[in-house]
Amino acid sequence: MKAKLTMLTWCLAAAGIAQQKVPFRNNIPVAPQGLAGHKLPKLPVEYDTAEGQRIRVVAVTREVEYPWSLVFLPDGSMLLTERAGRLRIIRKGELDPKPIAGAPASFNAGESGLPGAVHGYMDIALHPRFAENGLLYLTYNKAIDEKRRAVALVRAHWDGHALTDVRDIFVLPEGGTSRIAFGRDGMLYMSTTGNNPQDPNTLGGKVLRLRDDGTVPPDNPFAGQAWHRPEVYTLGHRSALALAMHPGTGEMWENENGPNGGDEINILKPGLNYGWPIVSYGRTYPGPWQSDRPRHEGFEPPIVYWVPSIAVSGMAFYTGDKLPKWKGDVFVGSLRTGEIPGTGHLERILFNERMEELRRESLLTDLRQRIRDVRQGPDGLLYLLTDEKEGAVLRIEPAQ
Amino acid sequence: MKAKLTMLTWCLAAAGIAQQKVPFRNNIPVAPQGLAGHKLPKLPVEYDTAEGQRIRVVAVTREVEYPWSLVFLPDGSMLLTERAGRLRIIRKGELDPKPIAGAPASFNAGESGLPGAVHGYMDIALHPRFAENGLLYLTYNKAIDEKRRAVALVRAHWDGHALTDVRDIFVLPEGGTSRIAFGRDGMLYMSTTGNNPQDPNTLGGKVLRLRDDGTVPPDNPFAGQAWHRPEVYTLGHRSALALAMHPGTGEMWENENGPNGGDEINILKPGLNYGWPIVSYGRTYPGPWQSDRPRHEGFEPPIVYWVPSIAVSGMAFYTGDKLPKWKGDVFVGSLRTGEIPGTGHLERILFNERMEELRRESLLTDLRQRIRDVRQGPDGLLYLLTDEKEGAVLRIEPAQ
Numbered sequence: 001m002k003a004k005l006t007m008l009t010w011c012l013a014a015a016g017i018a019q020q021k022v023p024f025r026n027n028i029p030v031a032p033q034g035l036a037g038h039k040l041p042k043l044p045v046e047y048d049t050a051e052g053q054r055i056r057v058v059a060v061t062r063e064v065e066y067p068w069s070l071v072f073l074p075d076g077s078m079l080l081t082e083r084a085g086r087l088r089i090i091r092k093g094e095l096d097p098k099p100i101a102g103a104p105a106s107f108n109a110g111e112s113g114l115p116g117a118v119h120g121y122m123d124i125a126l127h128p129r130f131a132e133n134g135l136l137y138l139t140y141n142k143a144i145d146e147k148r149r150a151v152a153l154v155r156a157h158w159d160g161h162a163l164t165d166v167r168d169i170f171v172l173p174e175g176g177t178s179r180i181a182f183g184r185d186g187m188l189y190m191s192t193t194g195n196n197p198q199d200p201n202t203l204g205g206k207v208l209r210l211r212d213d214g215t216v217p218p219d220n221p222f223a224g225q226a227w228h229r230p231e232v233y234t235l236g237h238r239s240a241l242a243l244a245m246h247p248g249t250g251e252m253w254e255n256e257n258g259p260n261g262g263d264e265i266n267i268l269k270p271g272l273n274y275g276w277p278i279v280s281y282g283r284t285y286p287g288p289w290q291s292d293r294p295r296h297e298g299f300e301p302p303i304v305y306w307v308p309s310i311a312v313s314g315m316a317f318y319t320g321d322k323l324p325k326w327k328g329d330v331f332v333g334s335l336r337t338g339e340i341p342g343t344g345h346l347e348r349i350l351f352n353e354r355m356e357e358l359r360r361e362s363l364l365t366d367l368r369q370r371i372r373d374v375r376q377g378p379d380g381l382l383y384l385l386t387d388e389k390e391g392a393v394l395r396i397e398p399a400q
Numbered sequence: 401m402k403a404k405l406t407m408l409t410w411c412l413a414a415a416g417i418a419q420q421k422v423p424f425r426n427n428i429p430v431a432p433q434g435l436a437g438h439k440l441p442k443l444p445v446e447y448d449t450a451e452g453q454r455i456r457v458v459a460v461t462r463e464v465e466y467p468w469s470l471v472f473l474p475d476g477s478m479l480l481t482e483r484a485g486r487l488r489i490i491r492k493g494e495l496d497p498k499p500i501a502g503a504p505a506s507f508n509a510g511e512s513g514l515p516g517a518v519h520g521y522m523d524i525a526l527h528p529r530f531a532e533n534g535l536l537y538l539t540y541n542k543a544i545d546e547k548r549r550a551v552a553l554v555r556a557h558w559d560g561h562a563l564t565d566v567r568d569i570f571v572l573p574e575g576g577t578s579r580i581a582f583g584r585d586g587m588l589y590m591s592t593t594g595n596n597p598q599d600p601n602t603l604g605g606k607v608l609r610l611r612d613d614g615t616v617p618p619d620n621p622f623a624g625q626a627w628h629r630p631e632v633y634t635l636g637h638r639s640a641l642a643l644a645m646h647p648g649t650g651e652m653w654e655n656e657n658g659p660n661g662g663d664e665i666n667i668l669k670p671g672l673n674y675g676w677p678i679v680s681y682g683r684t685y686p687g688p689w690q691s692d693r694p695r696h697e698g699f700e701p702p703i704v705y706w707v708p709s710i711a712v713s714g715m716a717f718y719t720g721d722k723l724p725k726w727k728g729d730v731f732v733g734s735l736r737t738g739e740i741p742g743t744g745h746l747e748r749i750l751f752n753e754r755m756e757e758l759r760r761e762s763l764l765t766d767l768r769q770r771i772r773d774v775r776q777g778p779d780g781l782l783y784l785l786t787d788e789k790e791g792a793v794l795r796i797e798p799a800q
Contacts, residue, residue, distance in 0.1 A: 019728025022750070022758060029758045034452040050740045052434040260757070281681075281694075281707075287756030294681075294694050307681075307707045308760045328419025338760035340450040350422070356687030357660070358422060358429045360708045360738035366766060 026115065028285040035342030038368035040392055046399045049348075050361045051325035054400050057364065060383070060393040061095040064088060066112055067385040067393065069123045069179075069314075070375050073158075074131050078377075080385065080393065081138065084108050085120030087163070090393065102163035104154050106140040107175075112387050113311070113335055113370065118149055123179045127212060128186055134158045135212070137188065139178040142168075149175030153190060153214060169214025170231075172203055181243035183209075184250035187217055189233065189268070191240035191254065197276050200228040200235055205276060207240065207254060207268055209233035221271030234266075236274040236299065242315035242332070242373075255312040255332055258282035259290055260339060263309045264302035265332070267355070275299035281307055285339075304349055304357055311335035311344070313387070314373035320380030323398055333371030334362075335387060344370040346384060426515065428685040435742030438768035440792055446799045449748075450761045451725035454800050457764065460783070460793040461495040464488060466512055467785040467793065469523045469579075469714075470775050473558075474531050478777075480785065480793065481538065484508050485520030487563070490793065502563035504554050507543040507575075512787055513711070513735055513770065518549055523579045527612060528586055534558045535612070537588065539578040542568075549575030553590060553614060569614025570631075572603055581643035584650035588612055589633065589668070591640035591654065597676050600628040600635055605676060607640065607654060607668055609633035621671030634666075636674040636699065642715035642732070642773075655712040655732060658682035659690055660739060663709045664702035665732070667755070675699035681707055685739075704749060704757055711735035711744070713787070714773035720780030723798055733771030734762075735787060744770040746784060 023030040043059040066083035073079060078090040085106035086099040108120030118141050127135035138154045153170040156163040172178075176193035183189055190208045197205020200222055208231040211217050222228035239257040246253055252268040262282025266274050279299045280290035295301045306312070314333035318326050330349045337343040346363040364371075364384075372387035382396040423430040443459040466483035473479060478490040485506035486499040508520030518541050527535035538554045553570040556563040572578075576593035583589055590608045597605020600622055608631040611617050622628035639657040646653055652668040662682025666674050679699045680690035695701045706712070714733035718726050730749045737743040746763040764771075764784075772787035782796040 019751075019753070022752070032450040032452065032759075034448055034450045048434055050432040050434045050742070052432065260759070283757055285758075287752040287754060287758055292695075295692075305707055307705055337762065340759060340761055342450070343762075351419075352422070352687040353419070354687060357683060358685075358687055359432075359660070359740060361740055362737065362743075 024286070028115070029339070031339060031341050033341060035340060035368065038342050040367060040369055040386065040388070040390065043394070045367075047364070049325075049363060050359075053323055053325035053398065055323070055363075056397045056399040057367070058395045058397060060093060060395050061090060062390065062392045063095050063097075064385075064391045064393065065389055066387055067372065067391045068119065068121055068387070069373050070383060070385055070393070071124050071126050071136070072375070072378050073126075076378060078383075078393070079124060079136070079158075081121035081124050082391075083112060083119050083121060083387075085140065087121065087124075087138070100162060102156070102166060104138070104140060104152075104166055104168075105142070107143040107149050108141070113341070118175055119177060122151075122177060125180045125182060125188070128182050130158075136163075137180055139180055139190070141175045151176050151178050151192065153178075153180065153188075153210075155212075155214070170208075170210060174204065176204070177239060177241065179240055179243045181245060181252065182212075183245055183252055186212065188212060189243050189252050191237065191243055191256075193237075193239050197236050197238065198273070198278065200225075200232055203229055203231065205235065205237045206232050207234045207237060207243070207252075209270075233270060234268045234272055234274060236276045236278070237266075238276040238280075241313040244315045244317060247317050247319050253315060253330075255315050257311055257313075258305070258309050260285050260287075261307040261309050262290065262294075263306040263312045265304040265312075265315070265330070265349075266300065266302050269300065272300045273298065274302075281305050282309065303355055304360075308338040310337045310347060311370075312347075314371065314375075314385070316374045316376050316382065318376055318382065320376055320382075322380040323382070323396070331374045331382060333374050333384065335370040335372070337362075342368045344368060344387075346371050346374065424686070428515070429739070431739060431741050433741060435740060435768065438742050440767060440769055440786065440788070440790065443794070445767075447764070449725075449763060450759075453723055453725035453798065455723070455763075456797045456799040457767070458795045458797060460493060460795050461490060462790065462792045463495050463497075464785075464791045464793065465789055466787055467772065467791045468519065468521060468787070469773050470783060470785055470793070471524050471526050471536070472775070472778050473526075476778060478783075478793070479524060479536070479558075481521035481524050482791075483512060483519050483521060483787075485540065487521065487524075487538070500562060502556070502566060504538070504540060504552075504566055504568075505542070506540040507549050508541070513741070518575055519577060522551075522577060525580045525582060525588070528582050530558075536563075537580055539580055539590070541575045551576050551578050551592065553578070553580065553588075553610075555612075555614070570608075570610060574604065576604070577639060577641065579640055579643045581645060581652065582612075583609075583645055583652055586612065587617060589643050589652050591637065591643055591656075593637075593639050597636050597638065598673070598678065600625075600632055603629055603631065605635065605637045606632050607634045607637060607643070607652075609670075633670060634668045634672055634674060636676045636678070637666075638676040638680075641713040644715045644717060647717050647719050653715060653717075653730075655715050657711055657713075658705070658709050660685050660687075661707040661709050662690065662694075663706040663712045665704040665712075665715070665730070665749075666700065666702050669700065672700045673698065674702075681705050682709065703755060704760075708738040710737045710747060711770075712747075714771065714775075714785070716774045716776050716782065718776055718782065720776055720782075722780040723782070723796070731774045731782060733774050733784065735770040735772065742768045744768060744787075746771050746774065
């Protein structure tokens, strides 16, 4: 999986001042490693934050490896995925040392955050009537044959200890990254990556809308249209790494990674085109702008964007009472900032009542962890997953 | 000078989830104070940085108040301005406790960074032939009468101890903020703030180009055109806080503050329009976008922009050998990030040879100081000014 190394170093005399030599690999500047590999310090730690909310960061567990996604069961237990293809459970604050039995076999390769990485297990979601039917959903990459991978959406029954009735209910034609979330309409939204995000007749770079059994609902925006895949809900996405339903409006929010600049939060509306790769706020990795227009008629603009990129992943609307200064705010994980490893953190975004941004705060910056996911717990606290080999589930509590 | 307080608090039930109440004053969200007032810690401190350059931050002096700008004299001494209207000198690393005599009287009001603030002394620049003629230039705000202020450009002679032959050689019709820098053409470039940045027949929101005696060079882009002020070099600027000549190309670079998002670095070209307030990447402070287009034909786009804003101030091209991993990079001060006081830092931007950005790094974030200016010293090290009441001149050295 290792990309061929072409140390195309430049002696940048063109501009008339000597510059450091920047190594490139496959036309992408090699990421500098001076801040990478920062270990999570001893916890808890406390921080002051902008709104006067002093917080404490606690480790729920430090015994997970590249955790990817998290859900809370009705009894307060947490089910979480590990990228290597394991489903884990934390009961009463204790991580069960054994992975959940019955989970499907996945394909995992490369290093998280590097080109060529394939994530084994990714997102997890509970059926809206999970308390009655015990159904849960996972997205994962599986090997089709020696060379080909595919993202699959699996549905399974949770019996309290293991997965049963495990069945792939939707399989994409290629590997990639995928998030899932149920909407207020009871439908399952599923983000995809891949080729041709502008082509409505393919499944890459889209958000799909599916029934809870993986079939296509007849009221999808392109259902019945020739040369349109009926599963498509929205198109023109680059690399979606969060889907979260706004608890007030019921709209589905999505975030996605731009290239070198141009990460976005979008509000998804049926049949709309979010522009990638035609419109973008970012640059390509070698330097030139991705497009000459960050916005254009016919393409839905983001409601929030980042320049430089912070490599967004995960998103939660905070509706709890335990951190009252943050009530109504949006939290987004950051895997790194400005293309520099070792600069992940948590972003907080404050909106007005029309969903227009008022300000933005970077939190937990000195922990320098890749934050893969952020969720609100039933206890009204915030939970984070660190996308690290020595990964952790962190909890943010009020410190006063 | 205090703005009338209208605590227009919103109960944001519109979106269906309760949100915290955000206080507004004059249609601007009141800045949260939870991180404000951070004291500079004991120095030196050391940091790892992305390119593997370990650095040490040293205090040259901690005895200056709201320092604004800095120049190095041929003998290695530093002359610096303080916002309250004082010119100070540091000789052989020692701050002279007495301000320089002969400097003009200025008008200073409000708190730096808050609406209504008027800076007494601002920028300082040496004549390109300073070694021969001893001429230096300052921008400052002066009182015209009890209500009116004006930005003046003063030229003076430095005799080694005091200013003599002090003369305002150019006076703007209103108060504001101004930076100055000499170009390779020997001309003095002067940024302005104020009303009507799009009107070429006024002096607000422009960069002006003047001779070293304050008169207008006949080859200015609008010289001789009706309804155009002949001093204007570029127009459509919001709040320029740096001018710096690229040491290789000789082009004048400028940075300016966007509103809520949309800080910019621009390369100035004669007669071009940089778009404010018609095109911008940012939002207004109450939330709506400043414009429906971040770029448009007829307006010169920035080469770098920030969303969220970092309140840029000061800019230096690093050409030294002491910090070799940073050679050729651009450094920009940040007064705050994301509209949050207490989040100032230093930004480093790495370009390719075509002046296209490759990546960006935030430095010295945990010092939480407002960085007003950044300069390279004759010793090949970087010098910073902290825009704080207990202000400091900081030096960045290699730590290994």
